[in-house]
Amino acid sequence: MEGLISLKSIPGLSFQSFPSFNQPPKFSARRSSMDLPPRRSNFPAIRAQQPETISPKGEEGGDALKVKEWEVGMFQNEVAESQGIRIRRRPPTGPPLHYVGPFEFRLQNEGNTPRNILEEIIWNKDVEVSQMKGKKPLASLKKFIDNAPPTRDFVGALKAAHSRTGLPGLIAEVKKASPSRGILRENFDPVEIARAYEKGGAACLSVLTDEKYFKGSFENLEAIRNAGVKCPLLCKEFVIDAWQIYYARIKGADAILLIAAVLPDLDIRYMVKICKLLGLAALVEVHDEREMDRVLGIEGIELIGINNRNLETFEVDISNTKKLLEGERGQLIHEKDIIVVGESGLFTPDHVAYVQEAGVKAVLVGESIVKQSDPGKGIAGLFGKDISV
Numbered sequence: 454m455e456g457l458i459s460l461k462s463i464p465g466l467s468f469q470s471f472p473s474f475n476q477p478p479k480f481s482a483r484r485s486s487m488d489l490p491p492r493r494s495n496f497p498a499i500r501a502q503q504p505e506t507i508s509p510k511g512e513e514g515g516d517a518l519k520v521k522e523w524e525v526g527m528f529q530n531e532v533a534e535s536q537g538i539r540i541r542r543r544p545p546t547g548p549p550l551h552y553v554g555p556f557e558f559r560l561q562n563e564g565n566t567p568r569n570i571l572e573e574i575i576w577n578k579d580v581e582v583s584q585m586k587g588k589k590p591l592a593s594l595k596k597f598i599d600n601a602p603p604t605r606d607f608v609g610a611l612k613a614a615h616s617r618t619g620l621p622g623l624i625a626e627v628k629k630a631s632p633s634r635g636i637l638r639e640n641f642d643p644v645e646i647a648r649a650y651e652k653g654g655a656a657c658l659s660v661l662t663d664e665k666y667f668k669g670s671f672e673n674l675e676a677i678r679n680a681g682v683k684c685p686l687l688c689k690e691f692v693i694d695a696w697q698i699y700y701a702r703i704k705g706a707d708a709i710l711l712i713a714a715v716l717p718d719l720d721i722r723y724m725v726k727i728c729k730l731l732g733l734a735a736l737v738e739v740h741d742e743r744e745m746d747r748v749l750g751i752e753g754i755e756l757i758g759i760n761n762r763n764l765e766t767f768e769v770d771i772s773n774t775k776k777l778l779e780g781e782r783g784q785l786i787h788e789k790d791i792i793v794v795g796e797s798g799l800f801t802p803d804h805v806a807y808v809q810e811a812g813v814k815a816v817l818v819g820e821s822i823v824k825q826s827d828p829g830k831g832i833a834g835l836f837g838k839d840i841s842v
């Protein structure tokens with residue numbers, strides 16, 4: 454996109470450190486609408502990723518795609534901000550109109566440092582995805598999709614586990630490390646862990662694929678899929694581009710995570726449609742009331758995850774699940790027949806009972822079970838009983 458500096462080319466921008474964490478930039482980099490460039494409708498990256506198979510006369514008519522093009526013509530960050538999204542999709546770039554100083558001066562003062570870890574991850578992902586897309590363009594992925602084995606029913610597996618055990622269906626996470634907790638398990642064999650989870654009664658598995666921050670990989674996902682594990686698999690990624698959904702499908706995913714703190718409504722709508730097209734379930738993750746309300750306004754959502762961890766600050770509070778399911782929101786979720794997944798910070802049978810009481814029919818658990826020498830037995834510890842039979 455004209456006028457944008459690629460992250461790679463920004464000298465001195467390090468992903469290892471973010472000295473101005475939680476500090477506002479010295480002066481704001483936000484442009485006023487008067488500074489916006491003319492809207493473009495021929496944004497090549499987005500054009501390339503639109504599957505021809507999505508009918509322009511879909512449920513929302515041709516408008517959705519037109520709106521998408523219009524929206525892309527605006528600065529993504531501005532659109533996101535208007536929906537309360539604090540995460541900027543990429544560093545603000547380009548000199549302000551009053552710019553007179555040297556390059557370094559501009560970088561320091563334009564908010565070109567990620568404001569928190571989630572923003573850092575997203576900016577890094579932006580670079581990573583553009584490189585991967587360069588190597589494997591969408592057209593080449595589509596050929597593999599035609600020959601890929603069918604996906605497995607992720608939502609169905611959760612519902613079946615819930616009715617079998619009377620407890621929330623378990624999505625057990627294959628997680629080696631995280632930025633907040635460091636390395637969780639030293640001798641990490643993803644296939645062995647996946648098998649242990651399945652044996653221990655997990656309904657589905659979540660496989661982290663982010664390498665840089667979570668020490669995961671798409672190879673892990675693929676290996677687990679090829680090892681004959683029957684549980685449906687969630688690809689745990691930071692999705693910012695529809696290309697990643699196609700890639701996940703090829704690597705064996707049956708479901709994919711979409712994070713509302715990162716994706717504006719129209720992106721979620723668009724990506725949910727792509728998931729349907731590819732036979733994947735979409736787990737749409739929220740952390741606060743505003744995100745929940747946005748997501749409840751989107752048609753066709755079957756699975757909502759409530760993350761008890763704030764991905765900007767790492768704070769974990771399991772009462773977040775309860776808070777977001779109270780009153781009218783809980784009612785609406787019930788009417789829409791949406792399955793809610795309680796995510797993060799669940800360690801004991803009491804924790805599981807607490808989120809179940811709040812209304813979840815599934816839980817997503819990593820740390821407490823992956824740390825056990827036998828992660829399958831860790832599941833029995835988590836639920837207070839053997840759920841494998």
Ligand SMILES: O=P(O)(O)OC[C@@H](O)[C@@H](O)c1c[nH]c2ccccc12
Pocket residue numbers: 626628689690738760796797798799817818819820821
């Ligand atoms: O290890 P925990 O606290 O049980 O959390 C698992 C899972 O909820 C967490 O890994 C997670 C939830 N949402 C995410 C988004 C990205 C990366 C990771 C996550």
